Amino acid sequence: xxxxxxxxxxxxxxxxxxxxxxxxxxxxxxxxxxxxxxxxxxxxxxxxxxxxxxxxxxxxxxxxxxxxxxxxxxxxxxxxxxxxxxxxxxxxxxxxxxxxxxx
Numbered sequence: 001x002x003x004x005x006x007x008x009x010x011x012x013x014x015x016x017x018x019x020x021x022x023x024x025x026x027x028x029x030x031x032x033x034x035x036x037x038x039x040x041x042x043x044x045x046x047x048x049x050x051x052x053x054x055x056x057x058x059x060x061x062x063x064x065x066x067x068x069x070x071x072x073x074x075x076x077x078x079x080x081x082x083x084x085x086x087x088x089x090x091x092x093x094x095x096x097x098x099x100x101x102x103x
Contacts, residue, residue, distance in 0.1 A: 001025070001072040003081040003100035008035055010056045010064040015087040018055035021070045021100070023048055025078035032073075036066035057086075070100070 009017050021031050023046035031052050033042040040060045044052040056064070072079045081100030087093070 001029075001077045001079045002103045003070045003079055004103060005068040005070070005081060005083050005100045007083070007085070007098075008056060008060075008064070008066050008068045009085065010060040011058065011062045012065050013063075013087075014089065015085055015094075016055070016057040017083055017085050018053070018057075019068070019081055019083040019100070020051045020053045021079050021081045022046075022051040023072070023078070024080055025072070025074070025076060027074060027076065029072040029074045029077040029079070031070055031079060033068055033070040035060060035068045038064065038066065042070075 009015050023029050028047050030045045038060050042054040083098050085096040
């Protein structure tokens with residue numbers, strides 16, 4: 001199973017992202033998330049119903065804009081993802097959300 005997150009940011013114009021990837025399969029799986037043009041990764045072993053949550057603020061690089069791909073190990077592994085884009089302005093906080101794309 002694979003989930004693609006087309007927009008991942010770290011300190012980009014006041015925005016950063018955070019995501020959660022959940023194991024919706026019936027067995028334990030290891031999830032590895034990689035990101036374009038960086039060696040940063042997020043990895044966890046998840047039991048059914050468990051999620052990996054990662055926030056990219058101050059983790060990749062200032063003004064980073066790229067994409068992420070999370071892959072689950074195992075023959076019948078199934079994962080889903082949701083991404084939050086967060087930004088703070090002097091007058092208001094901003095929150096945008098999208099679902100990862102299963103492949």
